[in-house]
Amino acid sequence: MRQESVVHRLHPVLRPYVAAAVGYRHEGFPPGEHLGLPSPWLTVVVTLDEPLQMAAHPDPAQAPGRFDALVGGLHIRPARIVHPGRQAGVQLSLTPLGARALLGCPAGELASIDVPLEYLLGPAGTQLTDRVRTACGWADRFAALEQVLRRGLNLDADLPPEVAAAWRLTTATRGRMPVAEVARRTGWSVRYLEKRFRAETGLSPKEAARVVRFDRARRALAARIAAGRAADLASLAVAGGFSDQAHLTREWRAFSGLPPTRWLAAEFGNVQDIEAVTSALSAS
Numbered sequence: 635m636r637q638e639s640v641v642h643r644l645h646p647v648l649r650p651y652v653a654a655a656v657g658y659r660h661e662g663f664p665p666g667e668h669l670g671l672p673s674p675w676l677t678v679v680v681t682l683d684e685p686l687q688m689a690a691h692p693d694p695a696q697a698p699g700r701f702d703a704l705v706g707g708l709h710i711r712p713a714r715i716v717h718p719g720r721q722a723g724v725q726l727s728l729t730p731l732g733a734r735a736l737l738g739c740p741a742g743e744l745a746s747i748d749v750p751l752e753y754l755l756g757p758a759g760t761q762l763t764d765r766v767r768t769a770c771g772w773a774d775r776f777a778a779l780e781q782v783l784r785r786g787l788n789l790d791a792d793l794p795p796e797v798a799a800a801w802r803l804t805t806a807t808r809g810r811m812p813v814a815e816v817a818r819r820t821g822w823s824v825r826y827l828e829k830r831f832r833a834e835t836g837l838s839p840k841e842a843a844r845v846v847r848f849d850r851a852r853r854a855l856a857a858r859i860a861a862g863r864a865a866d867l868a869s870l871a872v873a874g875g876f877s878d879q880a881h882l883t884r885e886w887r888a889f890s891g892l893p894p895t896r897w898l899a900a901e902f903g904n905v906q907d908i909e910a911v912t913s914a915l916s917a918s
Contacts, residue, residue, distance in 0.1 A: 635662035639910035642776045648783060651732030654914030655779075657772045659722040668721075669901060670706065670713035672889050673849045674805055674842070675727035676741055677706040678751065680766045680779070682722040690714040693746040703751035703763040705737065707744030708836040710845065712890050724766055724775060727915070730801060730835045735791035736783055745836025758786050796820040797834045800827060804839065809846035810875045813839045847875050848889050851882060853912045855894060867894055 640657035653675050659682070667689060670677070679686055685700040692709035706713065708730075733741035737754045752759035765778035793801070803816050816839055817827040831839050851874040855865060871882035886894045 636660070640772045641910055641914045642772070643914075644776075645780050645784065647787070648780065651729055651735045651787070652726050652783075653729055653732075654727040655724070655776065656910045656914050657724050657775060658910070659720075660717075661720040661722075663717075663719045665719045666717065668715045668717060669890055669892075669897070670715055671848075671852065672708070672710050672712070672845045673727070674708070674846050675729065676708060676733055676744065677704075678726040678728060679704045679706075680724045680751070680763050682724075682767055682775075684718070684720075686723070687716040688713060688748060689716045691746070691748050696747055699748075701748065701750055703759060704748050705744060705751055705754060706748045707746060708741055708842075708845070709746040710837070710841055710889065711746065713748070724779060726779075731791065731793055731798070734793065735788045736786065738788070740834050742833045742836045745832075755786065758782060793834060794830060796822050796827070797831055800831055800839060801835065801842070804842050805846055808850055808875060809843035811843070813843070844885060845889070848885055850874055851876070851886075855898065857912065859898065865895065865898065870894075 636659065638657075638659045642655040642657065644652055644655050672692075679701075680703040681701070685702050686704055687698075687700050688704075689698050690713060691698075692706075692711040692713050694711075728736065730741040733739060733744065737744075739754065750759070751763065755762065762779060762782040765782065766775045769775040769778045792798075799820050800816050803811055803819060813827070814824055817824040820827060822830070828838050831837070831842070835842065837845065851870055854874065855870055858865060858870075867882060868879045871877075871879045874882065876882040876885065883893050886892070886897060890897050892900065
């Protein structure tokens with residue numbers, strides 16, 4: 635059994651757009667499924683060998699499919715990824731601004747769907763995948779990826795200032811600021827903020843706050859287990875801004891389809907990946 639995760643610190647010019655970059659290679663695991671859970675970032679995956687096989691997308695209306703390189707929009711339902719006991723690739727976590735600057739569209743257009751990278755980038759997407767796959771070693775793979783991304787980067791891309799402010803308030807307060815207060819600070823009405831925020835990101839402000847709280851709780855639980863500590867869901871709920879453990883469990887079930895303990899049992903082999911993403915976020 636082999637499980638390798640490599641955190642890469644991106645070039646400074648890319649950091650406002652890519653929150654984390656991680657390479658991974660898992661081998662020797664029993665074939666099965668992995669859940670792709672909601673997070674505050676769009677996901678870009680470039681596989682190194684076999685395509686990513688999606689058994690179910692966050693939008694149930696989207697048919698299953700296979701992707702050499704995939705872009706996943708923000709979502710509130712889990713994706714199901716089939717694997718034959720091995721997975722290898724590079725994963726990027728894009729900010730909403732990164733969608734505009736690197737993919738050429740607002741994140742709202744990608745809400746709850748997965749699309750091939752080349753669908754958005756054209757020949758540059760195919761070139762990116764080819765160069766990452768043919769590079770020798772992680773350093774060369776990330777160098778190739780950065781070169782293609784920087785060449786296509788639109789430095790003039792921007793979010794509406796009020797939406798950018800609302801996103802910063804939501805993430806900086808770990809999803810704890812009431813939507814009414816977020817709207818007040820942006821100078822927009824709640825209704826107008828909801829309309830513009832969803833169009834730009836794909837989530838409502840309330841959904842974004844819930845996703846931020848869930849994502850932090852998920853990474854905190856993974857860190858506890860990786861450190862050999864007890865799950866202690868009651869204290870996790872208090873620390874994460876949930877009203878109580880029952881609230882935490884309801885949200886976990888809503889976003890993953892499973893209560894926390896069953897999710898942990900099903901995804902234990904991916905705890906190292908969650909830790910790697912957390913390290914990458916800290917390094918960005």
